[in-house]
Amino acid sequence: YKETQEIKQSEIAVLSRRGTSSHQVNPFVIISDMNTTEDSGSCYGIGLLYSGSFSTYAEKDQFGMTRLMMGVLEERFNYELAPGERFIAPETTLVYSNTGFTTMSHHYHDLVRYNIVRGEYKTKRRPILINNWEATYFDFNKTKLITIAEQAAKLGVEMLVLDDGWFANRFDDYRGLGDWIVNEEKLGSNLKSLAKEINNLGMKFGLWIEPEMVNEDSALYREHPDWALTIPLKRPNRGRSQLVLDFSRHEIVDYIFEMIADVIRNANIEYIKMDMNRSLTDVATVCNGYQSQGKVLYNYVLGVYYFIERLHQEFPNLLIEGCSGGGGRFDLGMLYYTPQIWCSDNTDAIDRIKIQHGTSFCYPICSVDSNISAVPNHQTGRITPFNTRFIVASSGNFGYQLDLAKLTEEEKAEVPKQIEQYKKLWDTIHNGYYYRLTDASSNNDIEAWMMVKKDKSEAVLNIVAVKAHYNWKYRYVVCKGLDENAMYQNSDGKVYQGAALMNLGLLIPNFTGDYQAFQFVLTKIS
Numbered sequence: 037y038k039e040t041q042e043i044k045q046s047e048i049a050v051l052s053r054r055g056t057s058s059h060q061v062n063p064f065v066i067i068s069d070m071n072t073t074e075d076s077g078s079c080y081g082i083g084l085l086y087s088g089s090f091s092t093y094a095e096k097d098q099f100g101m102t103r104l105m106m107g108v109l110e111e112r113f114n115y116e117l118a119p120g121e122r123f124i125a126p127e128t129t130l131v132y133s134n135t136g137f138t139t140m141s142h143h144y145h146d147l148v149r150y151n152i153v154r155g156e157y158k159t160k161r162r163p164i165l166i167n168n169w170e171a172t173y174f175d176f177n178k179t180k181l182i183t184i185a186e187q188a189a190k191l192g193v194e195m196l197v198l199d200d201g202w203f204a205n206r207f208d209d210y211r212g213l214g215d216w217i218v219n220e221e222k223l224g225s226n227l228k229s230l231a232k233e234i235n236n237l238g239m240k241f242g243l244w245i246e247p248e249m250v251n252e253d254s255a256l257y258r259e260h261p262d263w264a265l266t267i268p269l270k271r272p273n274r275g276r277s278q279l280v281l282d283f284s285r286h287e288i289v290d291y292i293f294e295m296i297a298d299v300i301r302n303a304n305i306e307y308i309k310m311d312m313n314r315s316l317t318d319v320a321t322v323c324n325g326y327q328s329q330g331k332v333l334y335n336y337v338l339g340v341y342y343f344i345e346r347l348h349q350e351f352p353n354l355l356i357e358g359c360s361g362g363g364g365r366f367d368l369g370m371l372y373y374t375p376q377i378w379c380s381d382n383t384d385a386i387d388r389i390k391i392q393h394g395t396s397f398c399y400p401i402c403s404v405d406s407n408i409s410a411v412p413n414h415q416t417g418r419i420t421p422f423n424t425r426f427i428v429a430s431s432g433n434f435g436y437q438l439d440l441a442k443l444t445e446e447e448k449a450e451v452p453k454q455i456e457q458y459k460k461l462w463d464t465i466h467n468g469y470y471y472r473l474t475d476a477s478s479n480n481d482i483e484a485w486m487m488v489k490k491d492k493s494e495a496v497l498n499i500v501a502v503k504a505h506y507n508w509k510y511r512y513v514v515c516k517g518l519d520e521n522a523m524y525q526n527s528d529g530k531v532y533q534g535a536a537l538m539n540l541g542l543l544i545p546n547f548t549g550d551y552q553a554f555q556f557v558l559t560k561i562s
Contacts, residue, residue: 038394038477043067043094043102051091051109055280055316055333056360057367063090064368064398066137067102074472075136075516081144082106083398085152086126087369088337089113112319114330129368137397138516142469145400149467152368153375153403155348157355161462162376162433163240163307164192164455169199170383170410171439174207178225178233185234187440191451195240195435197309202227202243203299204254210277213249214256216295227303235304242307242355243299247292247343249278249313262322263288265332275314282321283339284332293346300351308347310374312360337369344373357405363391366399376405376433383409383437384416385428386551389483389500392431393476401487402466406432408454410439422447424553426454427498430465431485434458461557464494471516481505482544488517492534495524495558497542503550512541519560527557 041048050065052058063086068079082104084090089109096102106128115123129147133140149159166188172180176198185196203219206212218227231241250257250264257264257279264279266272272279283289299305321332347354358365358374362381370377380391388406395404408425412418422443429435434455440448458465465487473484481503488495499513518524520535526542537558545554 038397042070043096045096045098047093047095049091049093052089053109053111054364055089055319055336056312056365057087057090057370058315059361059364062367062398063092063106065092065094065104065106066140066397067094067104068137073136074138077136078132078134079137079140081129081131081133081140081398083129083144083368084126085129085367085369085372086337087340087365087367089333108334112330112333114328115334116328116330126369138471141397141472144398145470148368148371148398148400148403152371154372155375156353157375159402159467161459161466162355163195164458165195165197165242165307165407165435166193166440167197167199167309167407167435167437169244170414170437174201176201178223178230181223181230182233184440185237185239188436189237189239191440191448192455193239193436193451195242195307196234197242197244197307198230199244199309200246200311211251211253213246213251213278214254214281214292216245216247216292216299218299227299227305231303231305240306241304242309243305244309244311245296246311246313247296248281248283248340250281251278265316265318265320267318267320268322270318273317275317278314280314280316282323282332282336283343284321284335285323286339286342289339289343293343297347297350300354306353307355307357309357309359309378310344312365314361315364341369341373348373363395366395368398371399371403376403378405379432382415383407384413384418385420385425386418386500386502387416388428389502390476392428393472393483393485396470396472396485400466401432401470404432405435406430407435407437409437410442418551420551421549421553422450424500424551426450427500427553427555430454430458430461430555431487431498457555461494461496464489464496468495469517473513473516482511482513484513486515486517492517492519492522493560497556497558498553499544499556500551500553501544501547504548504552509546511544513544514538514541515558518558522560523562524558525561527555531561532558 057063063084069077072079091109092106094104131143204212204215234241356374357376358370359378363379366377406429408429468487468489471486484499486497515537518534522534525531
């Protein structure tokens with residue numbers, strides 16, 4: 037989503053007090069002329085490389101000059117420096133475009149791809165995964181997981197990710213966080229054996245963790261209650277029945293790291309989904325002599341970075357996905373440590389169009405993890421066609437989060453075709469230029485977007501007809517980014533001139549029913 041405000045002499049504030057960049061706002065803003073569009077006009081994109089509480093202030097002075105400030109939130113920030121101590125402020129990125137929002141986005145996308153993201157998966161296709169969460173939630177064992185993996189492997193899925201519930205006495209949301217010891221009794225196996233059986237199916241194996249959190253019903257909390265962020269003599273505020281560990285203290289980070297690293301060392305784990313499911317409240321450390329209370333929030337973020345950096349150093353080939361109840365910590369700072377982020381726990385395909393549209397102003401498709409989920413959708417109850425869910429999910433790092441056994445035979449037959457299509461188009465989708473063809477923040481009947489290879493040799497056009505109407509036969513979607521002098525062959529075999537596609541557009545096929553979707557591949561032939 038995006039929100040627009042006019043900058044006047046009264047100050048506009050965009051900020052997060054939640055200890056993270058947050059679900060509510062993002063540390064990225066655009067300043068533009070009133071008449072700036074996707075393709076014309078001046079705009080500045082400003083993004084902060086930081087994953088904690090932040091503030092952005094914008095105002096005009098009496099002469100009409102615009103002033104903007106972005107950085108660490110001042111509230112609860114008092115970083116007193118000892119002799120010889122240094123404070124390094126987060127960096128801010130600035131991109132200017134005099135040809136509209138699209139050019140600005142393209143510069144930001146390349147900045148993230150080539151100058152922020154690092155490691156083995158910087159420009160590499162990530163494995164097509166299936167996550168067991170919406171299929172089983174906490175109710176699983178080795179037999180169920182192997183059954184899911186066997187079904188997925190037959191259909192061409194490349195990795196199984198085991199989500200929450202594999203450790204300690206973690207049978208629900210109320211217990212176990214902080215005790216990162218494999219529950220072999222629940223699994224009916226050790227993790228090494230489970231991973232080996234999944235590997236024998238030709239699949240990789242991944243694991244969910246939430247290292248910053250602790251339940252009061254855990255051995256860790258019973259032994260170290262002072263490790264949680266709490267205000268003395270006050271009842272703690274809980275989120276998802278959990279408290280937050282004081283990651284501003286390296287001894288706590290090191291302790292949690294060793295527990296989780298020991299799990300990774302003892303099984304062939306090639307992917308980590310690192311979650312964080314609540315805001316930071318009761319921000320107080322017991323180590324007042326170690327650091328002032330005004331340093332805690334900032335040092336907490338550095339502790340999170342330190343934890344992930346240690347993972348990178350010991351496991352350089354590990355693919356790490358960021359997550360914070362979805363997109364609660366989706367920012368440029370986190371993308372240095374995790375090359376992809378789960379951008380929302382809302383997996384509804386129609387809602388995801390708007391979410392991914394807003395995300396695209398700063399963040400490239402290669403940074404977004406997006407899966408096909410079950411219907412009726414677990415968050416909204418909406419029923420959307422399997423093909424529509426594929427087209428939306430394929431505009432990201434593609435995968436599945438559902439029970440494959442509950443798919444119809446027709447849908448099961450579609451899965452290998454979807455995977456083959458995604459792999460074939462991956463380079464264009466992830467490394468091409470992204471174009472927003474409609475404004476998802478408006479109440480549109482049609483949503484459309486496309487990705488074009490930088491040499492303009494191939495383009496992928498995605499269209500979702502959100503609402504159907506009677507006697508509604510002739511609707512065109514105007515393309516962007518093509519070579520106007522070249523000829524392009526559509527995936528239906530028809531040939532069009534680039535100039536015609538970018539001025540007249542492509543006719544949407546006739547359809548009935550809401551939420552129908554179409555994907556066209558345009559290949560340059562001359």
